Amino acid sequence: MGLKLSAKGQQSHRLVIFAAIFVLMTLLILYGSNNVNDNIYSPLHLAINKAIKATDLKKWSGKDGYVPFHGNKTMSLHCGSCALVTSSSHVLGSRAGAEIDQAQCVIRMNDAPTLGFEADVGNQTSLRVVAHSSVFRVVRRPSEFLHRxxxxxxxxxxxxxNKMGKDAKGTLYRLIQRVSTTYSNMSCFSITASKMRRFDSLFHRETGRDRQKSHSWLSTGWFTMVIAIELCDSIKVYGMVPPNHCGKFKPPAKKMPYHYYKPRGPDECVTYLQHEGARRGNHHRFITEKQVFGRWAKQYNITFSHPKWV
Structure with missing residues (x-):
């Protein structure tokens, strides 16, 4: 009888130890999960708890910061009214092409085409802002992007x-230099290293986030918007969704391709949410950037169409 009680006592003792270990492991997992969540990149309205000092982007304007790939051209472009056409599929069906072409200057990004989409995006191009990752796609289609x-x-x-700089003379630099020499009607410029650092510091100042520490990679939209503010007295943006369009936790039910010219490409909101919340590697912070654009709109005469921002 005593042996049976002893065995039962040992079994109860083991159950108590197992329960204690289980509780301890659960607490450790929850603690670790909380730490991970603290490090997830949160959009601007969650990341900043203090007032941001506004930046006067008009002071950026001028000839500094842009170096020609060929010859001694200077970046002297100035426009009264600008149409900034995004690559979003929200422009499809807008029938905004005629209105876009009426702007004094039309600004486009990367390899977004006009051929076949003229009714919605127009046909004119005054300025195109191209990321290093899109150089080859632009060069491969000279009749569309280069020889107009x-x-x-x-x-x-x-x-x-190290890829685009004049001093480094990397592969991309030499390629663009050859293209610039061939198509003399174009004016090709690179952004200097010092101005690239200014774009980084601007992101930090406007969002409270250090780009490198937060594993952020500025989008072509960020560069294009800042450059447009430099060059234009008024800007109408076509196809850019507001920062709250994709929601906090899930995208809208209707799928919208990320690029209007790639109908089978990734969904726009899925892409935005994945990039905004990513912790590892470098990612665009599309939603945070659009929150900044919304603040700039009041300061620099920027309006948004298709969709219209409220």
């Missing part, structure tokens, strides 16, 4: 100085 006898576009290329 009816226009003399300006193209601004941005990217790491």
């Amino acid at each position: 006898p009816d226009s003399s576009p300006v193209i601004i290329f941005w990217g790491p100085p």
Whole structure:
């Protein structure tokens, strides 16, 4: 009888120890999960608890910060009214092409085409802002992006100085230099290393986030918007969704391709939410950037169409 009681006592003792270990492990997992969540990149309205000192982007304007790939051209473009056409599929069906072409300057990004989409995005191009990752896609289609006898576009290329910088003379630099020499109607510029650092510091100042420490990679939209503010007296943006469009936790039920010219490409909101919440590697912070754009709109005469921002 005593042996049976002893065995039962040992079994109870083991159950108590097992329960204690289980509780301890659960607490450790919850503690670890909380730490991970604290490190997830949160959008601007969650990340900042203090007032932000406004930046006067008009002081950025001028000839500094842009270096020609060929010749001694200067970045002297100035426009009264600008149409900034995004690559979003929200422009499809807008029938905004005629209105876009009426702007004094039309600004486009990367390899977003006009051929076949003229009714919605127009046909004119005054300025194209191209990321280093899109250089080859632009160069492969010279009739669309480079050789337009009816226009003399300006193209601004941005990217790491070791690839795009004049001093480094990397592969991309030499390629663009050859293209710039071949198509003399174009004016091709790169953004200097010092101005690239200013774009980084601007992101930090406007969002409270250090780009490198928060594993953020500025989007072409960020560069394009800042450059447009430099060059334009008024800006109408086509196709850009407001920062709250994709919701906090899930995208809208209706799928919208990320690019209007890639109908089978990734969904726009899924892409935005994945990038905004990512912790590892470098990611665009599309939602945070749009929150900044919304604040700039009041300061720099910016309006949004298709969809209209309320």
